[in-house]
Amino acid sequence: MFAQLLVGGLTLGCVYALAGLGFVLVFRTLGAVNFAQGDLLTVGSYVAASIGASLHVGGFVQLILLVPAMALCGVLLYVLLFRWLVGRSFLNSVILTAVVGMAAQAAIRAVYGPVPRSVPPLLGPTRHEWGPITVTNQELLVAGVTASCVVLMYLLLQRTMLGRTMRALASDFEMARVLGVRVHTIGAAVLAVGTVLAGLAGFLIAPTLVVSPQLGSPLLLGVFTAIVVGGFGSIPGSIVGGVVVGMVETLAAGYLSSAYQSVFLFLILTMVLLIRPRGIFGEHLAARF
Amino acid sequence: MKVQRAGLIALGTTLVFAASACSADTGSKSDGPIRIGLLNTFTGGGAAVGQSARNGVELAVDELNKSGGVNGRQIELVREDAGSTPATAVSGFKRLQSENISLLIGTPLTSMALALDPLIASSKMPTFIYASGLSAVEAGRPWAFRFIPDARVEATVPIDYAVKTLKLTKIAILHESSDFGNDGAAKLTARLDELGLKPVTVETNSVDVTSLQAQITSIKSSGAQALMVWETGTPGPLAIKTAFNLNLDIPLFTTGAGANANVLKTLSEGEVSSLRAALVTNVFDPENAKAVEFNKNYKAKYNITSDQNAAAYYDAAYLAAEALKNAKDDSPEAIRDAIAAISGYKGASNTYDFDDDGNCCNLASIVEFDSDKKPKLVQVVESPFK
Numbered sequence: 001m002f003a004q005l006l007v008g009g010l011t012l013g014c015v016y017a018l019a020g021l022g023f024v025l026v027f028r029t030l031g032a033v034n035f036a037q038g039d040l041l042t043v044g045s046y047v048a049a050s051i052g053a054s055l056h057v058g059g060f061v062q063l064i065l066l067v068p069a070m071a072l073c074g075v076l077l078y079v080l081l082f083r084w085l086v087g088r089s090f091l092n093s094v095i096l097t098a099v100v101g102m103a104a105q106a107a108i109r110a111v112y113g114p115v116p117r118s119v120p121p122l123l124g125p126t127r128h129e130w131g132p133i134t135v136t137n138q139e140l141l142v143a144g145v146t147a148s149c150v151v152l153m154y155l156l157l158q159r160t161m162l163g164r165t166m167r168a169l170a171s172d173f174e175m176a177r178v179l180g181v182r183v184h185t186i187g188a189a190v191l192a193v194g195t196v197l198a199g200l201a202g203f204l205i206a207p208t209l210v211v212s213p214q215l216g217s218p219l220l221l222g223v224f225t226a227i228v229v230g231g232f233g234s235i236p237g238s239i240v241g242g243v244v245v246g247m248v249e250t251l252a253a254g255y256l257s258s259a260y261q262s263v264f265l266f267l268i269l270t271m272v273l274l275i276r277p278r279g280i281f282g283e284h285l286a287a288r289f
Numbered sequence: 290m291k292v293q294r295a296g297l298i299a300l301g302t303t304l305v306f307a308a309s310a311c312s313a314d315t316g317s318k319s320d321g322p323i324r325i326g327l328l329n330t331f332t333g334g335g336a337a338v339g340q341s342a343r344n345g346v347e348l349a350v351d352e353l354n355k356s357g358g359v360n361g362r363q364i365e366l367v368r369e370d371a372g373s374t375p376a377t378a379v380s381g382f383k384r385l386q387s388e389n390i391s392l393l394i395g396t397p398l399t400s401m402a403l404a405l406d407p408l409i410a411s412s413k414m415p416t417f418i419y420a421s422g423l424s425a426v427e428a429g430r431p432w433a434f435r436f437i438p439d440a441r442v443e444a445t446v447p448i449d450y451a452v453k454t455l456k457l458t459k460i461a462i463l464h465e466s467s468d469f470g471n472d473g474a475a476k477l478t479a480r481l482d483e484l485g486l487k488p489v490t491v492e493t494n495s496v497d498v499t500s501l502q503a504q505i506t507s508i509k510s511s512g513a514q515a516l517m518v519w520e521t522g523t524p525g526p527l528a529i530k531t532a533f534n535l536n537l538d539i540p541l542f543t544t545g546a547g548a549n550a551n552v553l554k555t556l557s558e559g560e561v562s563s564l565r566a567a568l569v570t571n572v573f574d575p576e577n578a579k580a581v582e583f584n585k586n587y588k589a590k591y592n593i594t595s596d597q598n599a600a601a602y603y604d605a606a607y608l609a610a611e612a613l614k615n616a617k618d619d620s621p622e623a624i625r626d627a628i629a630a631i632s633g634y635k636g637a638s639n640t641y642d643f644d645d646d647g648n649c650c651n652l653a654s655i656v657e658f659d660s661d662k663k664p665k666l667v668q669v670v671e672s673p674f675k
Contacts, residue, residue: 001510004535008502114336116523118530118555125559127536134536208534209499210523210555214333218497253503259466259493261503 003133005254006247011139013246014146015041015205015219016226020238021153022197023223028170028233029190032085032093036077036101037198038220042213044070044199045206046108049119059122066203067196074195078188086173086187101216108213119206142204149197150239156193157235166190218262222249225269231279240280322365323358325350325609326390328381330397333373334496334522337551338397338598342419343368344591345599346394349606352586359613364606371396373496373522375404382408391613392624394605395419397546397598398521399468402433409433413621415612415628417605419598421569422472432621434628434647436605437545438569438639440469442672444476446653447542447567450668451515452484455540461513462491463504463528465520473519473544489513498524501531509537521546526555533560542567545597553662554593561658565667570638571652572600573666583637594663597638604636 023037034040044066051065052058081100085093123137157163165186168176177183202216209215222245230241248268253261272279327346330339350364358364367388371378378401385393386408392415396402399422409416409432416433421440451457462477464470470493478488490511492504501524508516518528518541525547532541541564546552548566556564572580572595583603587595611634612627634641639650651672656664 001506004506004509005503008500008506012500012502109332113340114332115340115551116334116337116526116555118526118557120557125533125557127534129536134534136534138534205499208530210526210530212334212336212523214497215499218499222499250500250503254507257493258504258507261498261500262495 001132001254002251003131005250007133007135007139009247009250010243011142011205011208011246012222012250013226013243014142015201015242016222016246017239017242018146018149018201018204019198019219019223020226020230020242021149021235022194022201023227024233024235024238025153025166025197026082026190026194028235029166029173030082030086030169030187031090031173032082033090033097034194035094035097035220036104037097037194037223038216038218039101039104040070040073040195040198040216041202041205041219041223042108042211042216043073043104044202045119045211045215046112046202047073047199048203048206049117049211050112052119058120063122063200063203066199070196070199071192073199074192075188077195078184078191082191083184083187086183101220105213105216112213114213116210116212119203119211121207122204136208138204138207142208145200145204149200153193153235162186162189221262221265222246225265225272227279228269229272229279231281234279234281237279237281244280320362322363323613324365324367324388324390325606326385326388326393327366327368328371328378328385328393328395329368330373331368331370333377334524335373335397335546337549338521338546339371340551341549341596341598342397342602344587345595345602345604346606348583348587348590348599349603349610353606353610359610364610371401373398375400379404379408386412386414390414391619391621392416392609392628394602394609399472403468406430406433413625415621415625417608417628419601419605420469422468430647432625434643434649436608436639436641436649437601438651438653438672439648440472440476442651442653443544443567443569444473445480445672446569446655446670447517447565448477448480448484449670450565450567450655451540451542452481452486454668455515457514457540458486459489459512459514460486460517461508461511461515462488462517462519463501463508464491464493464517465496465522465524466493467496467521469521470519477517477519494520494524496522496524498527501528502535504528505531505535505537508532509535513539515540515542518543518547520544526552529556529560529564532563533557538563540565545569545601548596548656548658548664549598550594550596553596553658556662558660558662561662564658566597566656566658566664567653568597568656568664569653570597570600571640571654571669572597572638573654573656573664574669575666577637579635580637596664600636600638604638604641607636608634608641 026034048066121138126137128135226241226245230237252264329342369381371381395416395418397419399420402418402420464474616623616627639652641649653670655667
């Protein structure tokens, strides 16, 4: 049972990590807290399903087409909202992105209807029996794509000019502007990457659950907890925090009580904020706000 | 001239009195359309059930209006969204109160029915409720009428089938943490206890849970031979998906909410292969002529297989029409009394015979699903409860 729970926790943790990575990237670079990240994850699930249904494509073609679709969504979000949030109090972004999340839910409901739907597994419904554990192709894919995204993100931030410019914005937005960096272009790119990561998380998790317009709300709590555990604002922290939170949540539900699964998330969040508010890798929260 | 004028006045006065007398002959019944409220979970986790409910009621209202309405009056349906929480259901009820409705066909959840209870009583609104939790309808709630059998029937039927027919002894329970789920789990456990058994494990989840890996893993480890899935919203199909992914190859029993046609659409052929449903309906009995007709018309109108929810709500609209037809006037008391007097009404879903507590019926069934996810009747059960 322990090994099986670890597999389930790892899958959930990968989803938290991917969405959290996008959240932290936007926070570090633009100073904005994106509480629409959970709903952007839902948008990813629905957009992928739409691509599959309307173009009659599946598998990796769906995945490849999802990336530009979500990137476009991120650029639009930046142009319409986030460029006005740069340099303002983080409370503005909390409130406005929460409104964007609600609007996204309403839009999904208007376009796709309120009835839940399913997304077929990318690599078919194959299950593997490995000793005491059962693993599906989809779970292997979730782990593989998450690992690939982490590597790609590392390469983007450390080895490319775009990444270096993003880090410059994260370091001092105003100074970067004064030095001639096209901050809004880079800002739009940051939000595009953050939105693509949320969309990928939604696309990957969708086949293992039932997709509904309000899917993102409960997942956002897990994503946010993962970010706090990892260290608010820390990119490696969001990945480690995601995996840790996913596993702890699943193990606690399995061994302690399944009735309080979501309560465990609040407990983890509260304990980290009380005992180690800077999380595993992060800065002190008070210093940032 | 004076005589002529006096004659005209007398004639006019006579006509006025005659008109008044004619009006008095029909009591306080008016001639305009009759407005019926439909309060249901059109959005949120229960949207699948809400859509079936709306389909069922709209089909019935269309049929009734085409056949002349009720006592020559057309039926006008006023819909309100109850969301998927008791708070939104209360808001929806309040909006409907201002719509001058004669009666209400209400929500599918026990928690909502309980939240609406004081409003139903204070507004004297004759209300059909679709909540199987025992507490939703009981003595002292004269305005609420349940149009499905209660939770005891829902719980007894699958346990008896698993234990007595399939000869299984290790039964696990997975239920949502809600009035419906908690009540259902208690009834399932009580029935197992009556049969000398205990559940091998009882797992719980919140209604907005996004992962049931832990719960299904625990159930698999418990050595369960059958699983009772007591869920109303998205956790229902999520449980079935997760059980399939974890290769939990045992019979899964769900309720009408879990076997809703919109819910089944979210599951693959493999995922429904081990699914059975304990339904508190007789709508899939080929010997039930009204059900056969309903299923045919439903499929023709919506291009989807009917389900327990759609059939019960279809019947509720016909029960409402029956009560409105027989009520001596338009007053809430008269409509309530007319509902209470309904006896032996054979609908598509059940046979309705309201008792003093507002309970209606006792037919249930076990169904399986073929590769097209169409329900196949296994057995019809006439429960001692209703």
